[in-house]
Amino acid sequence: MTNNKPKAFLFDLNGTMINDMAFHNHAWHNILTKDLGASISFDAVKKQMYGKNQDLLERVFGIGHFSQEQIDQISIEKEHRYQAAYKKHLILIAGLDNFLEKAKQSGIQMAIGSAAIPFNINFVLDNLNIRSYFKAIVSAEDVVNSKPDPETFTKGAEILGVEASQCIVFEDAPKGVEAAQNAGMRCVVLTTMHTKEEFAAYNNIIAFIEDYTDPVLQELF
Incomplete structure (x- = not known):
């Protein structure tokens, strides 16, 4: 998948961490x-x-x-x-709990970069008790320009202190993948809401997955 091992994972929230x-x-x-x-x-x-x-x-x-x-x-x-x-119905997408723990144990920093308002982000993080995994949370209220502008992801990387080229973004929407591409970041796509064909315009995608049990993700560690 990639020879350049990432130092940070940036997650979109809705459709990427939960299938909502x-x-x-x-x-x-x-x-x-x-x-x-x-x-x-x-x-x-x-x-x-x-x-x-x-x-x-x-x-x-x-x-x-x-x-x-x-x-x-x-x-x-x-x-x-x-x-x-x-x-x-609130539950993490299959395999994400183990994936987050493995990333933490591997020393990979994690952030959320979402166009959701804090009210919705808090709803997920607190009800699922996963807030401790994330060093940075970038919401709709933290950016001037939303996706496909790269600001959501560049701000997350900046807080983590990680270069764009060392970040992997997890997204489910074409405009989110476009935002990652505009930020100079590689992307893993969750096919929860959109088909592979809807992402044909983007060249930063390293994998399509249905959920986080996909063995291709082990290549990130």
Whole structure:
């Protein structure tokens, strides 16, 4: 896979550490169509689920359609609905618990680089008791420009004190892989929400995996 052994793993969260993207899709589709009156299909919502919540609302309705106060209210209501529906299903993607422990034992630093708000990141880290693995957490509130801009990942690497070329990003979305590519980082793709064909535009992918039990991951250590 790679001769350049990594010093850091940077993880996206939703769809990468937990398989929850369908729940986000349902929550967004419900809010956009039933609450806000948008005429948008479930699949079209799926394609818009990258970047910050504000970015998604502006892509669907246009910049300036909502006030910042309205955006914040819509965003937190969406997350409450998502969490209520998903909490009983909350579990790490298969094999990730062992993978995190092996990385820790191997001295590989770890960070989270997510477009989620802290409310959602804390929901996962605290309910699954995995916060101690991560030296850095970069959320939507920590960046000016969301994915596919590289800021989320470059900021995580900077906090860890690791060069981009020594980082491996774990992602599930094309725009996230693009962000890693823009940051000069190699990427492992989780095929939880998107097919391999949807990543054809990117040249930084070193592996596609369904979950963290894939033996190809042992080559990273």
